[in-house]
Amino acid sequence: MSHGKQFTLYTHASGPNGWKVAIVLEELGLTYESIYLDFQKSEHKAPEHVKFNPNGRIPTLIDHKNNDFVIWESDAILLYLEEKYDPENKLNVTTEEDKFVLLQWLFFQASGQGPYYGQAAWFTFFHPEKIPSAQERYKKETLRVLGVLEGVLSKQEWIVGGKPTIGDLSFVTWNQFALNILNMDEGFSFQQEFPAVSAWHAKLEARESVKKIAEIKASVKK
Template identity: 30%
Template sequence: MIDLYYWGTPNGHKISIALEEMQLAYQVHPINILKNDQFDPEYLKISPNNKIPAIVDHDSFDGEPIAIFESGAILQYLGRKTRQFYPSAERERIEVEQWLMWQMGGFGPMLGQNHHFSKFAPERLEYPTKRYQDETKRLYGVLDTQLSNKDFVAGAGRGAYSIADMAIFPWMCRYDWQGIDLNDYPHAKTYFERIQARPAVQKALQIEV
């Protein structure tokens, strides 16, 4: 059994999607970030950076429970654990990891800043708002180009669904917050619709907390 410490954010959805896709048994423990649950001392023992998501796997590789924080690290762990959606061949694994790190280092943080300055900041400041909206558009352009001849971001030929796609997709779900018209990125739009239609993804997005 895996304990999932979760709130319904893009980063939280990454892990609920992975758990559903990999058909792993899990129990949801809500961490209400609107009430600062992430700063609870007991939660900090699991996630010292006071962020969600985190997991505790009670059936780990050595038989002892293991706590893991940071969504990218969790995805890699689950991929290794199940041998699903994360290739073992070095060249294929590197390609998946490149796009996973692209999401972790750019597509998530930049879109997150866009959300903040475009939607939540108490003052509407022109410079940071434009900066992060422009960077969001650039990143969608990178994604659209990568998908111009592929169904998924990594893998030979048309690509293969992987943990990198599970990381990217949830951030696309809030394209309206980001000032993005998916029609401007036709390959990314088709990709979004393809992943959105997966039953495991639909189930993961419907978790109530």
């Protein structure tokens, strides 16, 4: 089967994990087609998608120029793209120690930032009944994760290697997501409470790839 673009990305109109993969595809100048699965219709759980991703979540990436290689889990996808399609190390680090630090941050993003921010959103916007204790717990965890980042970024510009990497980019869409919740609190100020994270986030949002994806997201938002 012939494909006009190198990759097929199964994603979602709102899901942060799919958008961060799209950002890295843009960063590396790779061509891709996005298929936006409708969660209300459980398209992510349908056989047509589960045959590629047994977890039935997004994102899922198919590399048509590598024997239709399939990979899922967003940070694993970022590592695949960076290792295979970033020969100039544009978004990579070069020392062995920095590579492990990069992995450390990707694990932290996947196990700390994403789940806590996601649960904060769930109990704020989607859970059928309001549970204040759950909302409070996950909002506090969101602030805690931002505090971890603040402690590091107050001492250095980027999280590893002295330059922007896939590690930094893995956080940006989830931070955008979290601000939708935190800004609901009248007294919250991102710049005042987390000045280093706010500055870092602003630099990431100023990147052409992130701006382009924001425009695409706005055009497909349902």
